[in-house]
Amino acid sequence: QSGEVAANPEQYDESYLCPVQVGQTTLNLDFDTGSADLWVFSTLTPKSESTGHSLYNPSTGTKKSGYTWDISYGDGSGASGTVYADKVVVGGVTATSQAVEAATSVSSQFEQDTDNDGLLGLAFSSINTVEPQAQKTFFDSVKGSLAKPLFTADLKKGAAGTYDFGYIDSSKYTGSISYVNVNTANGFWEFTASGYAVGSGSVSGSVGDAIADTGTTLMYLPTTVVQAYYNKVDSADYDSNQGGYTYDCSENLPNFLISLGGKTFTVSGTDINFAPVDSSGETCFGGIQENTGIGMSILGDIFLKSVFVVFDQTQSTPRLGFAAQ
Numbered sequence: 001q002s003g004e005v006a007a008n009p010e011q012y013d014e015s016y017l018c019p020v021q022v023g024q025t026t027l028n029l030d031f032d033t034g035s036a037d038l039w040v041f042s043t044l045t046p047k048s049e050s051t052g053h054s055l056y057n058p059s060t061g062t063k064k065s066g067y068t069w070d071i072s073y074g075d076g077s078g079a080s081g082t083v084y085a086d087k088v089v090v091g092g093v094t095a096t097s098q099a100v101e102a103a104t105s106v107s108s109q110f111e112q113d114t115d116n117d118g119l120l121g122l123a124f125s126s127i128n129t130v131e132p133q134a135q136k137t138f139f140d141s142v143k144g145s146l147a148k149p150l151f152t153a154d155l156k157k158g159a160a161g162t163y164d165f166g167y168i169d170s171s172k173y174t175g176s177i178s179y180v181n182v183n184t185a186n187g188f189w190e191f192t193a194s195g196y197a198v199g200s201g202s203v204s205g206s207v208g209d210a211i212a213d214t215g216t217t218l219m220y221l222p223t224t225v226v227q228a229y230y231n232k233v234d235s236a237d238y239d240s241n242q243g244g245y246t247y248d249c250s251e252n253l254p255n256f257l258i259s260l261g262g263k264t265f266t267v268s269g270t271d272i273n274f275a276p277v278d279s280s281g282e283t284c285f286g287g288i289q290e291n292t293g294i295g296m297s298i299l300g301d302i303f304l305k306s307v308f309v310v311f312d313q314t315q316s317t318p319r320l321g322f323a324a325q
């Protein structure tokens with residue numbers, strides 16, 4: 001089988017939500033290549049936490065007795081609950097007995113984002129949080145039945161993009177796809193990014209160890225790289241109250257160039273201009289921030305909306321393919 005699903009941006013492209021049939025209900029889920037749990041708001045979630053969300057009703061599923069899950073994300077958000085097996089359909093691709101993690105508790109960030117009805121993890125199943133037995137991601141559940149064991153991400157700035165499962169749609173990118181090998185030891189789509197440049201010119205240095213993470217809004221890079229970037233933005237400075245680099249919204253940001261698999265990709269300065277820090281619209285928060293404390297760089301949506309990405313398990317070593325879109 002193969003299929004295509006829309007990826008609809010929230011305000012400021014904070015995250016992208018995709019319609020997914022879970023049991024007999026369609027939910028809008030955040031496809032997250034940085035985690036491996038498929039969890040949903042449910043009729044088991046306290047009403048005080050689930051108002052405004054679409055809810056999965058586990059009555060259509062088969063309860064996995066004694067199974068629980070509990071996930072915490074890098075931004076401090078999290079959720080936990082119990083586990084059911086049920087039908088999950090994404091863009092016409094069907095997992096007939098997918099582990100569906102029903103939330104019995106969610107953190108305030110999820111409670112407040114009423115567009116988001118849960119997450120569909122697309123990292124490696126080795127980091128799934130279900131106890132006493134880790135469960136397969138949706139991709140792992142359907143991989144064997146896909147025309148090709150791969151999926152692609154084509155996210156866009158302020159417009160609906162797509163995730164495709166089982167095929168590469170050559171109309172969604174330009175030029176050739178350049179591939180890098182993935183290290184799955186940490187359960188992420190992790191690879192080594194090469195040189196970078198600020199503004200224009202030839203790339204140099206090295207961004208290094210990085211993950212492709214559709215569930216993270218921004219780009220988190222080494223301090224040296226981030227300082228080199230904001231040195232080219234006159235009004236920029238690190239604002240500890242905001243927890244990152246801010247600048248005058250009126251200032252034009254330089255492009256950021258990064259070399260992956262021997263090909264240089266350009267993230268436009270307009271894409272790096274993330275959002276105002278408050279309703280006055282005077283000061284803006286940058287889409288490139290420091291990776292301090294994370295342990296690797298994260299190429300999140302700010303980067304991914306500039307490229308077409310292939311998450312490829314056609315070979316014994318998984319690969320990431322990047323092309324300009």
Ligand SMILES: O=C(CN1CCCCC1)Nc1ccc2c(c1)OCO2
Nearest residue numbers: 032073074075076077119215216294
């Ligand atoms: O937490 C996430 C992504 N997460 C995906 C699931 C929804 C909530 C956001 N990313 C992240 C990962 C590491 C970080 C970070 C953010 O901020 C600083 O370090």
